[in-house]
Amino acid sequence: MIGWLGDEEVRGANLIIGSGKSKWEKHAGLIKTTLPPSNSLIIYEVRTLTSKIIPKVQNGQVSFSVEIKLNGRIGEDWSPTENSFEDSYLEKAGEAFEKKIKELTRNTLNKLQKKWKIDVLGFQKALSVHYPDVWEKMKDNWDEEFSKIPIDVQVKVHVREFGLKGSKH
Numbered sequence: 541m542i543g544w545l546g547d548e549e550v551r552g553a554n555l556i557i558g559s560g561k562s563k564w565e566k567h568a569g570l571i572k573t574t575l576p577p578s579n580s581l582i583i584y585e586v587r588t589l590t591s592k593i594i595p596k597v598q599n600g601q602v603s604f605s606v607e608i609k610l611n612g613r614i615g616e617d618w619s620p621t622e623n624s625f626e627d628s629y630l631e632k633a634g635e636a637f638e639k640k641i642k643e644l645t646r647n648t649l650n651k652l653q654k655k656w657k658i659d660v661l662g663f664q665k666a667l668s669v670h671y672p673d674v675w676e677k678m679k680d681n682w683d684e685e686f687s688k689i690p691i692d693v694q695v696k697v698h699v700r701e702f703g704l705k706g707s708k709h
Contacts, residue, residue: 552648558591573640580619584637587612593666604691624702634697641695657687
C-alpha cells in the first residue's frame with residue numbers, strides 16, 4: 541500500500557471515474573463550495589454523473605482528456621443576498637461548482653500522478669483499448685510514464701433548480 545486518499549481526494553477520484561451513486565441513494569453525492577463575492581456556502585446535490593476518459597496520441601505523445609458532466613440541484617444556499625430562483629444565479633452557482641470540481645480532480649490527479657506515480661483510475665485501460673500499439677510500448681513502465689502524461693479535465697455542471705421551493709427569507 542502506498543498511502544491513503546482523503547475524503548476530498550476520493551470525491552475527486554469518483555468524479556473522474558463517474559462513480560458515486562448506489563441504488564439505495566437519492567443522489568450521487570454532494571459538492572460544497574462558496575459563492576463569491578460573499579463567499580457564502582452553497583451545496584450541490586448531484587443527481588446524475590457521467591465521466592469519460594479519452595486518450596489522445598499526437599506525434600507520439602500521449603495525453604488524456606476527462607469529460608465530466610453533472611446534473612443536479614442546489615440543496616443548500618446560505619447567501620443572504622442572492623435570489624436562488626433566478627436563472628442568472630443558477631448559472632453563477634454552476635460556474636462555482638465547476639471550479640470546485642476541477643480543483644477536486646486536479647488535487648486527486650496530482651497525488652496519484654506526481655506523488656505516488658500510480659494509475660488506479662483506469663487511464664491505462666482507456667489507452668489500451670483505443671491505442672493498443674502505443675499501450676504495448678508503454679505498459680512495462682506504465683506508472684512512470686503515467687506520471688508525466690498531461691491530463692485535461694473538462695467539467696460541465698447543469699443546475700436544474702434550487703432544491704427548496706418558496707422564499708428563503
